[in-house]
Amino acid sequence: MAVKLVEGPEGHTGQGFFATSFDKAIGLARANSIWPLPFATSCCGIEFMATMGAHYDLARFGSERLSFSPRQADLLMVMGTIAKKMGPVLKQVYLQMAEPRWVLSVGACASSGGIFDTYSVLQGIDKVIPVDVYVPGCPPTPEAIIDGVMKIQELIKNESLRRRNSDEYQQLLNSYGIE
Amino acid sequence: MDTLQTTPPGLQEEKQYNTLNLGPTHPATHGIFQNVLQMDGEYIVSGEATIGYIHRAFEKLAEHRPFYQITPITDRLNYCSSPINNIGWQLTVEKLLDVQTPKRVDYMRVIIMELARITDHLICNSVVGVDTGALTGFVYVFQQREHVYEIYEAICGSRLTTNIGRIGGFERDFDDNVMRRIRKFLDEFPKVWKEFEGLLSRNRIFMDRTIGVGGISVEDALDYGFTGPNLRAAGLDYDVRVMNPYSSYQDFDFIIPIGQSGDVYDRFCVRNEEIWQSLSILEQAYAKLQQMPKGDYFAHVPEFYLPPKQDVYTKMEALIWHFKIVMGEVDVPKGEVYHAVEGGNGELGFYLISDGGRQPYRLHFRRPCFIYYQAFPEMIKGSMLSDAILTMSSMNVIAGELDA
Amino acid sequence: MTATDITHESIVERLSAQFPGKILSHDEPFGLLSLNVPREDVIDIIKWLKEDAAFQFIFMTDLCGVHFPEQSGQELGVIYHLHSLVHNVRLRLRTFFPANDPVVPTATTVFKAANWMERETFDFFGIRFIGHPDLRRILNVDDMDYHPLLKQYPLEDGTRTDKDDKYFGR
Numbered sequence: 001m002a003v004k005l006v007e008g009p010e011g012h013t014g015q016g017f018f019a020t021s022f023d024k025a026i027g028l029a030r031a032n033s034i035w036p037l038p039f040a041t042s043c044c045g046i047e048f049m050a051t052m053g054a055h056y057d058l059a060r061f062g063s064e065r066l067s068f069s070p071r072q073a074d075l076l077m078v079m080g081t082i083a084k085k086m087g088p089v090l091k092q093v094y095l096q097m098a099e100p101r102w103v104l105s106v107g108a109c110a111s112s113g114g115i116f117d118t119y120s121v122l123q124g125i126d127k128v129i130p131v132d133v134y135v136p137g138c139p140p141t142p143e144a145i146i147d148g149v150m151k152i153q154e155l156i157k158n159e160s161l162r163r164r165n166s167d168e169y170q171q172l173l174n175s176y177g178i179e
Numbered sequence: 180m181d182t183l184q185t186t187p188p189g190l191q192e193e194k195q196y197n198t199l200n201l202g203p204t205h206p207a208t209h210g211i212f213q214n215v216l217q218m219d220g221e222y223i224v225s226g227e228a229t230i231g232y233i234h235r236a237f238e239k240l241a242e243h244r245p246f247y248q249i250t251p252i253t254d255r256l257n258y259c260s261s262p263i264n265n266i267g268w269q270l271t272v273e274k275l276l277d278v279q280t281p282k283r284v285d286y287m288r289v290i291i292m293e294l295a296r297i298t299d300h301l302i303c304n305s306v307v308g309v310d311t312g313a314l315t316g317f318v319y320v321f322q323q324r325e326h327v328y329e330i331y332e333a334i335c336g337s338r339l340t341t342n343i344g345r346i347g348g349f350e351r352d353f354d355d356n357v358m359r360r361i362r363k364f365l366d367e368f369p370k371v372w373k374e375f376e377g378l379l380s381r382n383r384i385f386m387d388r389t390i391g392v393g394g395i396s397v398e399d400a401l402d403y404g405f406t407g408p409n410l411r412a413a414g415l416d417y418d419v420r421v422m423n424p425y426s427s428y429q430d431f432d433f434i435i436p437i438g439q440s441g442d443v444y445d446r447f448c449v450r451n452e453e454i455w456q457s458l459s460i461l462e463q464a465y466a467k468l469q470q471m472p473k474g475d476y477f478a479h480v481p482e483f484y485l486p487p488k489q490d491v492y493t494k495m496e497a498l499i500w501h502f503k504i505v506m507g508e509v510d511v512p513k514g515e516v517y518h519a520v521e522g523g524n525g526e527l528g529f530y531l532i533s534d535g536g537r538q539p540y541r542l543h544f545r546r547p548c549f550i551y552y553q554a555f556p557e558m559i560k561g562s563m564l565s566d567a568i569l570t571m572s573s574m575n576v577i578a579g580e581l582d583a
Numbered sequence: 584m585t586a587t588d589i590t591h592e593s594i595v596e597r598l599s600a601q602f603p604g605k606i607l608s609h610d611e612p613f614g615l616l617s618l619n620v621p622r623e624d625v626i627d628i629i630k631w632l633k634e635d636a637a638f639q640f641i642f643m644t645d646l647c648g649v650h651f652p653e654q655s656g657q658e659l660g661v662i663y664h665l666h667s668l669v670h671n672v673r674l675r676l677r678t679f680f681p682a683n684d685p686v687v688p689t690a691t692t693v694f695k696a697a698n699w700m701e702r703e704t705f706d707f708f709g710i711r712f713i714g715h716p717d718l719r720r721i722l723n724v725d726d727m728d729y730h731p732l733l734k735q736y737p738l739e740d741g742t743r744t745d746k747d748d749k750y751f752g753r
Contacts, residue, residue: 042579043258046302050321050328053322054318055325083235089232119737120236121236231721239732240738399695404695415668517615517673550700
């Protein structure tokens, strides 16, 4: 059975060398070796366990090593309802992550509060942290979660190396109260 | 039975204790709850539990939804075995409406509930294995959950939060696809489970880590309101399926396994044996279903059971009933009912006060996790940190049921 | 297990003999004997039911609160569900009291299981349990200033700015 490898970027090739731009090379490396932080709170967490299991296997996308420490993680996967009591905890975890960091909001509850339009549920984690990709569903099937991770991979591959230092990004963080 | 572990010397003297914060996001606590522990080195002196990090206000939400829209909320209580919650709620409403479901519906419900119980115990036991270091068991056994998900998908369309069935029965009968999948599961799962048991049950390392850890006496367990496998591991055979049978459980032949000391090993063994008993109930229910004629999959209650769509589009009376049911113009009796089912963690109770309106006046969930988790700080006093982690995972604390 | 050892009539009879005048009313909705008792005596009754050798209601199944704003003078209530495992008989006790005086004695002296259940009832309804070792909010944020399950409060958070009422028919 042939194993499908990731395609290399375009560049100039010659005898013993291959030249491409930093953006593309680093983007390729980052996109295919994401270390996710599974911030699983409720039912979506069980679907995440199914995604990491043998049937759907997120590990083949490079996410074999889950990191429960925010300092060592690239991708914060928020799976499940975030209550108002949990909001500050989530923000604290996000702040501890080092740049570059991405956020994947899995499930209806994390994206917008879901079916719980109540006094105690945060209506979407984008009220406290900036989000890159939203995966709808209640809970989303593992195929949908993998689709979300693939979209994150697209984002990572095409991201400019200077984005994190740009003014626009700083303004985005300031709007959340993050310096 | 002494619930304290052996206390190391010097624990009673005046000392400076370390404060360790375990959670709310912690890889080993399978769920969102916090424990602030006072530690004397590696031994825990005392602990304080904080919950509510996933409080979703189910009880307030239920006061604003009609009865059939509450089933998706009950899904999210113990989301590892959501069909049991769904069917428990449907049974509560059927008790209020005084609806008698046919035997076929009861047996279909028993099949679904026992499948859910198997999956719940499967997660709990494999996670106990993970916490002692046996990661393979978890990944291997989780594959079986995929097979059960396929059965649920064939019945109701959804994998995890199932919203299965209707008040009065089901929306369609089990077809050949479903029966074939159930048969395949019943043929293949016992081999897998035997393999998993063989990995851990008589494993020297596992037994050394779990015997004598996190025990509780029967008297304490009863005082703290324990139910389910945790109480049965302590030694009392209280099972709602036998005490107050519902959904024709009295027609089935099964035993209730009990333990002796209520420690982690006993809970592990009780859940293992309950999986075998559930498999036996499933075989009996499957055989009974094969012998019954198809087609009798709902109770004849036109005021609450939506008529089939073909009739709604062609017959006038069905159209009127559909309109009345959905718009909520059907009279709901006033009343106060408490109904309990045996969930994966114990007695899951629904206390419903209806004032005659479309929505419940008050709905309270008696959540077994919430009630027995109170005992956790008591159970870990004097034990080591890794033992406390094992105690927590063997109690099968599901955050959705804890906070509701 | 059959429940032929004790009957609902015998429970009411012996309770009325032990606590004369305290059983305000009783009924049996859906086969579960339910008694209305005054709040000063509810804990004594529960204790007696637990310790009585014939009844042995040794299990507290549930404890919850309820709010009936139109029953003036008796708006708030606490409902106890007990279970005698030996005889397989369940019992419900209800006690009501006015909303401007929401205090009830605690059941933690009788059943340890009541600890968190009373904290939850306090969190949701504001009912204070006298003698509770640690009465504070359990499920909501600690600095919440109202008790959400009371009927006068809405389901959604009052401070929401992004929900436009005209789309929701209000």
